Amino acid sequence: MTEATSCGGVVIYRGKILLLYKSYKNRYDGWVLPKGTVEKGETHEQTALREVKEETDANARIIKYVGKSEYSFYSFHEQIVKSVHWYLMEAEGYHSKPQKEEFFVDSGYYKFHEAYHLLKFPNEKEILKEAYEEYKKLKSKNQWGIRQRR
Known part of the structure; x- marks a missing residue:
């Protein structure tokens, strides 16, 4: 068994959530949130920001930590136990370009309802729900996007 750690973002701009569609050699197809593996010397926040930028080309900033999802899978007959740390992020605009x-x-x-139904994995759907609730709370208190208005 090998443990792996990734970080990613629930990236929101004007209430809409950024998703990626992955298609790998007709063996894997589905919509996902941007995420990736922590590199040596990186903090979880740095990883999340780098992965969002690399996978989507979107410029985003972290608003807050929203939680961790865990799952396991097999790769080359070895079990991988993965933890993914998720951050609520605000994008600068609607720009995105898949890697x-x-x-x-x-x-x-x-x-939200489109993103929720498009997402392939149940654990990402749960993180999306948590992050979106946090987004709505911040928005209702006029605390979303406030730094951009300064």
Whole structure:
């Protein structure tokens, strides 16, 4: 068994959530949130920001930590136990461009109910719900996007 740690973001701009569509050799197809593996010397926040930028080309900033998801899978007959640390992020705009080298073929911003139903993995759906509730709370208190208005 090997343990792995990744970090990612629930990236929101004007109420819409950024998703990626991955298509890998017809063996894997589905919509996901941007995330990736922590590199040596990186903090979780640095990893989340780097992975969002690399996978989507979106400029975003971290608003707050929203939680951790855990799952396991098999790779080459070895069990991998993965922890993913998630951050609520605010994008600077609607720009996104999927990273072709990682087999992402599409990206875009979707309304919550669309994003929720598009996401492939149940654990990402749960993180999306938690992050979106936090977004709505901050927005209702006029604390979302406040730094951009200074």
